[in-house]
Amino acid sequence: MLVPYDALLQLPNETLDNLIREYLLTQVEDGGFDSLGDMSAAVAQCRAALKRGELVVEYAEEQESIAIRQRQHTAPGTY
Numbered sequence: 001m002l003v004p005y006d007a008l009l010q011l012p013n014e015t016l017d018n019l020i021r022e023y024l025l026t027q028v029e030d031g032g033f034d035s036l037g038d039m040s041a042a043v044a045q046c047r048a049a050l051k052r053g054e055l056v057v058e059y060a061e062e063q064e065s066i067a068i069r070q071r072q073h074t075a076p077g078t079y
Helices: 013-030 039-052
Strands: 055-060 065-070
Touching: 013 039, 013 065, 039 055
Parallel strands: none
Antiparallel strands: 055 065
16 A cells, blocks of 8 residues: 555654655665665655655565555556
8 A cells, every 4th residue: 555645744753754765775775776875865865755755665464564665666546
């Protein structure tokens, strides 16, 4: 299930920032980025990508997990 962007705005800033940082660190480990450079700039870029819908937050009820994903990598019918 995708979490609507408006619902993300209701989270405390620190909670959303931590979720974004986790996503960014995963991307570095997976080779998606060479390095993060300025973490605050990277977080701001991710927030903007979430707002544009390029990135989405997906909640998996069965695993009770939440993660940021690129929209094109989400399962069909989840958005």
